[in-house]
Structure formats: C-alpha cells, structure tokens
Amino acid sequence: MSQTDAARSLRGVRNLETEIPSYLNDFRQTIAAKHEQEEIARSLQHTIRFYCQLRSTLTMPEFIINSQAEAASIKYLQTVINEFK
Numbered sequence: 001m002s003q004t005d006a007a008r009s010l011r012g013v014r015n016l017e018t019e020i021p022s023y024l025n026d027f028r029q030t031i032a033a034k035h036e037q038e039e040i041a042r043s044l045q046h047t048i049r050f051y052c053q054l055r056s057t058l059t060m061p062e063f064i065i066n067s068q069a070e071a072a073s074i075k076y077l078q079t080v081i082n083e084f085k
Contacts, residue, residue: 026050041084048074 017024029046032039052074055065 026053037084041081044077044081044084048077 017027030043032043
C-alpha cells in the first residue's frame with residue numbers, strides 16, 4: 001500500500017526504506033526495538049494505525065475492501081495488544 005500511495009510500482013518490499021523514505025519512521029515503528037511485551041504492543045498498535053492511514057488513501061479499483069474482515073482483524077489484534085499490557 002505504501003508503494004501505491006507513493007505512486008511506485010509494486011515490486012516487492014525490499015528496499016522500501018530507500019525507495020519511499022517519507023515512510024521510514026512509520027516502517028521503523030512497526031518493528032519492536034526489544035523483545036519486551038510493551039515494545040511489541042506498541043509496534044502492533046502502530047502497525048494498525050499505519051495500515052489504516054495507508055488504506056484510507058488507497059484509490060485502486062482492483063483493491064477489494066472487506067470492512068468486516070478488517071474490523072475483526074483489528075479487534076483481534078487489539079485483544080492481543082491488551083494482553084501484553
């Protein structure tokens with residue numbers, strides 16, 4: 001989604017940090033700095049926010065949005081996050 005949002009061709013995810021540097025901070029925040037519950041929870045929370053941010057700007061007609069599946073996934077991940085805290 002970040003590649004589409006940045007008008008880049010979809011060629012995999014290698015080197016995204018150099019191809020789309022404007023998202024570098026967001027990409028970094030999706031990775032837990034330490035293997036600690038609080039860090040993992042923070043990374044998951046940012047991943048959800050980043051996904052929602054990218055998804056809200058996506059305008060690809062071939063991209064099928066399943067809001068129920070998205071809501072269920074977010075609800076499940078939020079449950080996991082809450083267990084970490």
